[in-house]
Amino acid sequence: MRALCWHGKKDIRCDTVNDPIIEHPRDAIIRVSACAICGSDLHLFDGFMPGMEPGDIMGHEFMGEVVEVGHDNTALRVGDRVVVPFTIICGDCEQCKRGNFSACERSNRNKEAADKVFGHATAGLFGYSHLTGGYAGGQAEYVRVPFADRTHVKIPEGLTDEQVLFLGDIFPTGWQAAVQCEIESADTVAVWGAGPVGQMAVRSAILLGARQVICMDHIAERLAMAREGGAITIDFDNESVLDRLAELTGGKGPEKCIDAVGMESHATRSFDGLYDRVKQAVMLETDRPHVLREMIYVCRPAGVLSVPGVYGGLVDKIPFGAAMNKGLTWRMGQTHVNRWTDDLLQRIEQGQIDPSFVITHRVSLEDGPQMYETFRDKKDGCIKVVMTL
Template identity: 80%
Template sequence: MKALRWHGKKDIRCDNHLPDPTIEDGRDAIVKVSSCAICGSDLHLYDGFMPGMKHGDIMGHEFMGEVMEVGKDNKKLKVGDRVVVPFTIVCGDCDQCRKGNFSVCERSNRNKSVADKVFGHSTAGLYGYTHLTGGYAGGQAEYVRVPYADVGPVVIPDGLSDEQVLFLGDILPTGWQAAAQCEIEPSDTVVVWGAGPVGQFCVRSAVLMGARQVVCIDNVPERLSMAQAGGAIPINFDEESVIERLQELTKGKGPEKCIDAVGMEAHASRSLDSMYDRVKQAAMMETDRPHVLREMIYVCRPGGILSIPGVYGGLLDKIPFGAAMNKGLTFRMGQTHVNRWTDDLLERIQEGQIDPSFVITHTVSLEQGPEMYKIFREKQDGCIKVVLKP
């Protein structure tokens, strides 16, 4: 088969003649990929900011396709089923899975001992996302082995296109969970930092949940236009002061709910902030650029909630924790508990409440994937979301 593989920082290649995956456990399934996508989290691997990647690792954690083979113990799926595969690999049996905390499944991480040392306790296994999360082959490939396939995959009914349902595996439930964590009330102002794909779904989720006003912050005009079309008030941080504009929109009170849809590679609206984080990151004195977190803590209304779907990988510097403590802010964060939300979101797609395909700007072959990583990374050609067709 062919697949996109990591060969080092900013070196993604479409390699051919790789061995097809095979059933390794009775609960497995083999899926022939019909559509997959490049996620913003993949760029953290592309840029070399996430530890634990190895030469030849298959990329990608947003994918769907047709079930070609099932293990002997898999009673959920049958050959020919069309499925979306959540990026979190879940066993369904451990304490955390039974509580619905699927992204911290206690059994699916094959490298649990290593992750325990790094994080204190391991989290769930993830497709195509470093050996700290199990070293599983990803979905930017022609075929994928899906472990615990009697739990995770979402069977898709007839009548829905790949483009409508593909993002059920990651960015749609990620945006939805980010908004749900905010406990949105009708009087709330919800501010989303980042108008990338996850930010777009945060905006639309907050609107569906009934926020009084939703604001989205970015500096890419195409992204801001898309967020505005979804119901957000746009702020371009290159053109105006974020703090002053939010003060104006909230009559000096500050937003009640703030969402960081950016994560470790945040850009600063002030050049000194950006320079500070980039120098510290280059010198390995911090691993992530936390400008968005600092700004959220500063602007959030006392008693408010900070929701953090943006991915962080290591150590942060100069976080104003005293302000957060004294303002009584609540932090909610984590990888997405995808299967907690998929039934509801699939029903909303079927009912026409949301059509996730709006976020797609580029659809190309798998062979064009390496080029699209660069275009997506540099935000060229109006690129917001890339779908690949193996």
């Protein structure tokens, strides 16, 4: 089969690899109909996430048709149409029973290595390094889905692939980011980053009843899309984020702040942004936490910082004293996808939201390698890439 494979930093190739096979009675094999390039994939493309090996199949946002099912998997049948969450869940461990699916205790088959790095292993993830299980990803013609009797979202008739594809990652990720804020009707929610997750966070915050939503970025197309979703926007290349947030909140700051950027902040014009670039270049820091610093500074006392943006290692110069003294609450983590999908699927069916609004580029799998660079560099107005097979 064809698959997009990682061969090193900035080196993604469309290779011919072996077809997956059933390895466990709860498995299923999915014929992929659509997959996407996620912002988190760029952390692998840029070489910031540890644990990748040459030949690893990329991708964790995909859907398709069930073509084979293990004999213990009674939840799926051949022909079922499913979205596959990026978090692999057993459904039976203590964390899964609590709904903390991204902390599944059984799905990370490289648990010992992850325990050493993180203290305790997280769930297995598709196409996302051997620290999260080393599972083949979904940017391929076929995918083996472990624990497939639980790791799936069945799709009813009448919905297109593009309407539901993002139930596997960015839609529930943006939704969880907003839910973690515990939004009240008088709240201002500030979202850093107008990429795909930021766009979903903007719309989620509005659906959850925020008084106003403000979104920061510096790419014109992304800012325009955020405005279409109901946000007030700030172009940080041409405006002071601190001054505008103060102006829009009567000097009090936003009650709720969402970091939809993560480890690769592009605030190169700020002193701390330049500092991070230098430290990262000499391997004294892995991540660039400009957004975290700015959120701590501007957030209203007793507010909430929600962090769906991915961080991979060590950050420096975090003003933790300010966070503690202001009484800020931190909520973060990989997404508990299956906790949210029933509700979000219903909202799509009811017409409350059509997540396909975020798609700007539709290509074939063979075009995937060049689209990684297009997506990373925001060329050609690129916000979200979907590949069809």
